[in-house]
Amino acid sequence: MRTRVFVAALAAVALGVVAATASASGDRAAANKLTVWLQVDAQSGWPDVVAAANKQFTTDHPGWTVDVQYQNWGDHLQKFDATLAGGNSPDVIEMGNTEMVKYMAAGAFADISSSKATFANSANWLKGLAASGTYGGHLYGVPYYAGSRVVTYRTDAYAKAGIKKLPSSLAEFTAAAHKLAAKNSSTKGFSPVYVAGTDWYFAMSFVYDFGGQIAKTSGGKWQGSLDSPQSIAGLTAFKNFFLAASKASKTSDEAHPAPYDVYAQGGAASIIGPGWYSCCVGNKFKTTTAQFVMPSHKKGQPMPGFLGGSNLAVPASSANKALAADWLKDFTSTDNERALQAKGNIPNATNLLGTSVNERAAAQSWFVPAAKHWVDVENGNILRNMLAQILTGKLTVKQAAASASDNITSVLNGL
Amino acid sequence: MTVAAETTSKWSRRRRLTWARVGRGSVPYLLIAPVVGVLGALLAYPLYRLVVLSLQQYTLFELIQHKGKWIGLDNFRSILQDQVFWHTVLRTVIFTVANVGLTIVGGMLIALLLVRVSGWVRVLVMAGLVLVWAMPQVVAVQVWYWMTNYQNGVVNWVLAELHLGDLQHDWNATTFSSLSLVTLLIVWGALPFVAITLYAALSQVPGELVEAAEIDGAKPSRVFRDVTLPILTPILLILTSLSILWDFGVFVQPYLLINPSHIHPGNYLMSIYLFQEGFQKADYGKGAAISLLMLVIVAAMSFFYVRKMVKVGEVE
Numbered sequence: 263m264r265t266r267v268f269v270a271a272l273a274a275v276a277l278g279v280v281a282a283t284a285s286a287s288g289d290r291a292a293a294n295k296l297t298v299w300l301q302v303d304a305q306s307g308w309p310d311v312v313a314a315a316n317k318q319f320t321t322d323h324p325g326w327t328v329d330v331q332y333q334n335w336g337d338h339l340q341k342f343d344a345t346l347a348g349g350n351s352p353d354v355i356e357m358g359n360t361e362m363v364k365y366m367a368a369g370a371f372a373d374i375s376s377s378k379a380t381f382a383n384s385a386n387w388l389k390g391l392a393a394s395g396t397y398g399g400h401l402y403g404v405p406y407y408a409g410s411r412v413v414t415y416r417t418d419a420y421a422k423a424g425i426k427k428l429p430s431s432l433a434e435f436t437a438a439a440h441k442l443a444a445k446n447s448s449t450k451g452f453s454p455v456y457v458a459g460t461d462w463y464f465a466m467s468f469v470y471d472f473g474g475q476i477a478k479t480s481g482g483k484w485q486g487s488l489d490s491p492q493s494i495a496g497l498t499a500f501k502n503f504f505l506a507a508s509k510a511s512k513t514s515d516e517a518h519p520a521p522y523d524v525y526a527q528g529g530a531a532s533i534i535g536p537g538w539y540s541c542c543v544g545n546k547f548k549t550t551t552a553q554f555v556m557p558s559h560k561k562g563q564p565m566p567g568f569l570g571g572s573n574l575a576v577p578a579s580s581a582n583k584a585l586a587a588d589w590l591k592d593f594t595s596t597d598n599e600r601a602l603q604a605k606g607n608i609p610n611a612t613n614l615l616g617t618s619v620n621e622r623a624a625a626q627s628w629f630v631p632a633a634k635h636w637v638d639v640e641n642g643n644i645l646r647n648m649l650a651q652i653l654t655g656k657l658t659v660k661q662a663a664a665s666a667s668d669n670i671t672s673v674l675n676g677l
Numbered sequence: 678m679t680v681a682a683e684t685t686s687k688w689s690r691r692r693r694l695t696w697a698r699v700g701r702g703s704v705p706y707l708l709i710a711p712v713v714g715v716l717g718a719l720l721a722y723p724l725y726r727l728v729v730l731s732l733q734q735y736t737l738f739e740l741i742q743h744k745g746k747w748i749g750l751d752n753f754r755s756i757l758q759d760q761v762f763w764h765t766v767l768r769t770v771i772f773t774v775a776n777v778g779l780t781i782v783g784g785m786l787i788a789l790l791l792v793r794v795s796g797w798v799r800v801l802v803m804a805g806l807v808l809v810w811a812m813p814q815v816v817a818v819q820v821w822y823w824m825t826n827y828q829n830g831v832v833n834w835v836l837a838e839l840h841l842g843d844l845q846h847d848w849n850a851t852t853f854s855s856l857s858l859v860t861l862l863i864v865w866g867a868l869p870f871v872a873i874t875l876y877a878a879l880s881q882v883p884g885e886l887v888e889a890a891e892i893d894g895a896k897p898s899r900v901f902r903d904v905t906l907p908i909l910t911p912i913l914l915i916l917t918s919l920s921i922l923w924d925f926g927v928f929v930q931p932y933l934l935i936n937p938s939h940i941h942p943g944n945y946l947m948s949i950y951l952f953q954e955g956f957q958k959a960d961y962g963k964g965a966a967i968s969l970l971m972l973v974i975v976a977a978m979s980f981f982y983v984r985k986m987v988k989v990g991e992v993e
Contacts (some may be wrong), residue, residue, distance in 0.1 A: 343959060346741050364959075368737040451828070451845055460938065511827035513849045515938035519828050529828070578741070641957040647941040654850055 294326045296585055297352040299342075301572070304356075305332040311601050315593035322592075323585065346370060351577040353586040357403060359394035359571045360630050360640060366397035367634035371575040375401040377587040382596045383611035388571075390629045391610060395573040403573030404590050405610035407602045410623035411463060411556070411567040413455070414525070414539045415532035418550040419446070423531075428554050431561040432471075432499065439507035442531045449528065451509050456521050456530035459504065459512035459653045460646035463568040464534055468503070469496035470566045470628040471558050476645075477631040477670050484633050486670030488648070488663045497659050499559060501652055512653035515646065536570065537606055537620035553619045558626075569627035571608075633674045644669045727965050735962035745962065752966035761942045762950065762967075766974065769925060769947040772856060773978070776924040779864045781917055784871025789901075791876045806869035814866070818933040821862050849935065852944040859931045863924065871916055878912040879905070911989045918982040925975050928952065947971050 296319070304312055316328045331352070333341065339361060345351040357365065365371060378384050378401050387405045395403025420428075420438070423445040429435035435455070442454035457464055466476060474493030477486050487493060504512075510524075521533035526544030533539060534556060543551045558565040574593070576586040592598075599609040603616060608624050615621050630636050639645070648666035651657040657665070731752055733745030756762050787806075791799050824831045825848045836842030849855045882905050890900045906913075928948035932940065940949055951971065955964015 340956065343737070343740060346737075347743070349743075364737065368741055370737070370741050509845065511845070511847050511849070513847055513939055514827060514936070517938070518936060519826075524828060638958050642953065643938060643941045646938060647943065650939075654847075 296326060296328045296354070296582055296589055298328060298330045298354040298589065299333050299338070299352040300330055300356045301338070302332045302334060304330075308602060308605050311598045312593070314598060314601075315589065315595070318592040318595075319589050322588065326585070328589065346577070346579065349579060351579050353580040353582050354574055354576055354589060356406060356572050356574055359391060359408075359569075359573055361637060362394050362403050362573050362575070363397065363632055363634055364637045365575070366402045370578060371402040372578045372580065372583050372586075373400045373402060374404070374576055374583075374587050374590075377591070380587070380591050381594055382591070382599070383613060386611040386613045388569075388608070388610055388612060388624075390569045390627060391571045391573065393632060394571070394629065395575070403575045404594055406572040406574050406594065407599070407610055408569055408571035408608040408624060409536045409538070410569055410608060410620055410627060411467075411535055412537050412553045412619050412623050413532050413534050413556050414522075414543065414551060414553050416525075416547055416550050417552050418547075419531040429557050431557050432503065432559040432565070434561075435557055436503060436506050439503075443507075446531070451529060453507065453509040453524070453530040455503075455507035455532045455534065456510055456524050457504060457508040457534055458510050458514055458516040458518075458521070459508075460514065460643075460649045461516040461534075462645035462649060463516070463570075465497070465500045465649050466645070467556065467565050467567050467628065468500040469493045471560075472496035472499060475628075475631075477633065477674055479631070479633070484631065484671060484674035486667035486674070488670065489660070489667040494659055494663055497652060497663055500649075501659060504653060513650045537618075537623075555619060555623045564623060564626045566626040566628045567623050569624060569629055631674065635674050635676050638673050639670055642669075642673060644673065727969060730962055730965035731969050733962045735960070735965075737959040740959070740961070748962070752963045753970070756954075756963065756966055756970065761945065762970075764942075765945045765947055765950045768856075768945070770974075770978070772860065772946060773921060773924045776860055776863050776867075776927075777917060777920040779860065780867045780871055780920050780924075781913065783864060783868050784875055784916070787868065787872035788875035788879055791872070792879050803873070806872055809866065810869035812866075814929045815933065817862065817866060818930055821858070821934060822936075825858060849939055855935050855939070855944060856931070856946075859934050862930050862934060863927060866930075867920065867923070871920070874912065874916060875909065878909050882908050911986065914982050914986045914989065918979045918986065921979045921982070922975060925978065926971065947974075 300312065312330055316330070319328055320326060333356075335358065342351065342355060381404055388408055391405035391408055395401060395405060419442060423438070423441040425438045425441060429438050439454035443452070446452040446454075469475065469488065469492075472492050472495040474490050474496045475487050476493075477484050477488075479485070488497070516535065520542070521530070521535055522539045522542040522544075524530050525533045525539075526542065526547065528546070537553065540551055540553060555564040556567060557563070574590055576583050576590070580586055594610060596614070599611065599614055603609045603614060606618070606620060608621055609615065615624075630640075644666050648662045651662040652659050656662075730745070732747060732749060733739070734748045734751070735745040739745050787802070791802060794802070825833075827833070827845060827847050827849075830848075832848075833842065833844055833846050836846070837844040848858055886904050887900055890904050895903070926948050927946065931946050932949055932952070935944060940953070945953070947967075948971075951964055951967045954967060955961055
């Protein structure tokens with residue numbers, strides 16, 4: 263009942279935004295401090311990389327300090343929006359690669375094309391990450407690191423079910439799922455391959471595997487293309503695979519619950535997600551956990567996976583743009599990228615790539631449409647809602663795909 | 678001369694009197710001035726800015742430029758032409774009626790029960806009610822989420838143990854089902870306030886009136902309808918209109934319980950529609966317009982009750 267307080271707070275925030283714009287001005291505290299917003303992943307995973315960059319930077323620029331402030335994925339954009347209104351935005355910000363376009367299009371970031379040559383390996387940057395940091399031919403975001411999606415599985419469960427060879431095609435994987443289900447039928451709700459029903463990163467991989475895509479652009483207009491025959495074939499394959507392999511909720515997402523929790527509790531023989539899922543599989547399965555690349559419907563080939571990653575950008579309102587670019591140079595040095603690789607990430611350039619499962623999976627990848635309004639498709643849950651409709655049988659694949667496709671067309675064109 | 682002197686003194690006396698009267702008359706205004714000032718600063722000015730914002734195009738681009746673009750009523754036009762808006766309004770009105778109805782009826786029943794039960798039972802029930810009321814909303818949502826969770830939910834487990842349901846029933850499968858859960862959560866959280874307030878009001882019902890009615894042979898239902906209810910009317914009106922205000926704009930419970938990743942135009946409530954359009958899409962002008970439209974709808978919904986409340990006040 264006290265929700266009106268919340269609504270009032272929302273209104274207050276909305277108003278605060280406006281009020282702040284009135285008083286916003288260009289002058290910043292002139293202290294010799296570079297403010298950097300990184301995601302918490304760096305804080306927990308590779309603080310040494312951050313420290314190395316800061317050390318290099320302060321050596322090159324005596325009298326300057328670097329203030330690294332760690333952010334959460336859930337609310338960092340809302341916080342960033344508030345600083346854009348208030349005029350106290352950071353000098354460097356880490357952005358998820360799907361988040362970049364909207365901000366580049368709105369003019370939130372500084373054009374750093376002229377510094378490109380100073381960044382290590384910039385000629386060999388991963389195509390996907392370089393693309394997500396480029397808009398209208400200008401560079402706004404430096405590739406930081408990437409992560410692909412792989413299958414994390416229990417070697418003991420696979421062996422017990424008589425799976426001697428890792429599946430090298432979708433059909434083989436489905437057959438393996440049937441074997442695993444039969445072997446574990448006594449465990450209630452057991453998933454041979456746990457996949458959340460609305461995990462669109464995974465579902466769209468099927469679409470791309472079958473030659474489809476989410477949307478295409480022609481003549482400056484976006485057109486949703488989930489209703490193409492190829493996309494529908496992919497979505498149908500996803501539906502069949504899900505029904506055969508996963509006992510997860512058909513309407514929930516890949517964070518509720520976390521797939522590795524289900525796995526750690528013995529509820530799944532395999533899970534699909536970022537390579538780092540192996541971190542949290544629980545003590546019981548620690549020694550019997552391994553990973554492989556999700557197979558395509560074409561035998562012997564990997565299924566294209568979503569290439570997640572981060573870019574680093576310099577907000578246009580920063581007073582220290584040149585210095586910020588210099589810090590970016592230090593932070594994405596070859597040594598630092600190698601250190602990131604050692605922690606299980608994919609480095610930002612092809613000449614640094616190794617042969618881990620994660621990196622092999624990245625060889626075949628897809629990325630969301632580079633449209634200004636893409637993030638609205640994500641936040642509007644258009645894809646998730648379509649998947650829920652397909653899996654629960656509320657709509658046929660064709661109906662759900664057609665309606666989602668229309669939606670995507672209108673959202674991407676800003677209607 | 679004397680006449681003239683008399684007139685002057687009369688005049689000045691009258692003037693003095695007038696001034697005294699004005700001075701005395703202005704005291705209430707002086708006393709109320711700080712309140713008016715604070716309200717003006719806290720309500721009128723933000724409301725003015727909200728109206729200004731609703732007439733502007735104000736997206737991320739304008740946010741960065743620190744300058745909105747005047748577009749007149751375009752925001753309102755695009756909202757009113759949006760099918761989603763009208764579906765959301767209808768859904769939210771039905772949702773509000775269900776929530777308010779269940780809250781008031783449930784609260785009334787608990788209050789009537791509280792009057793009848795023995796002392797220690799009343800203390801126990803009251804304690805339970807206060808505990809519910811004291812629980813922070815977000816915590817309450819987490820508990821409900823945990824209970825109705827698909828993977829490890831207690832409710833599913835109990836139903837399966839009792840052979841009444843499926844171990845993996847998806848409570849979010851349909852909009853009706855997920856909004857019903859939200860309704861349960863909200864009514865559960867709102868009952869204490871309504872029940873305790875109505876219980877307090879019930880203790881104001883004169884015992885002799887009830888007795889007299891009973892002696893005249895009125896059945897309990899008749900006594901309730903013709904004696905208790907009329908006395909409770911003012912408080913019921915206040916509770917109903919407050920509940921309408923709260924439930925129409927409710928955000929935390931549906932947003933968190935349905936889960937941000939499962940919210941879509943097919944299960945929007947007004948406040949969520951506002952949040953998605955205004956904040957998620959960073960279209961602040963449109964968000965401001967939606968909140969003004971919400972204000973109009975809530976005013977229309979509670980108009981009847983507020984008018985009645987004023988009338989009741991006039992009679993007394």
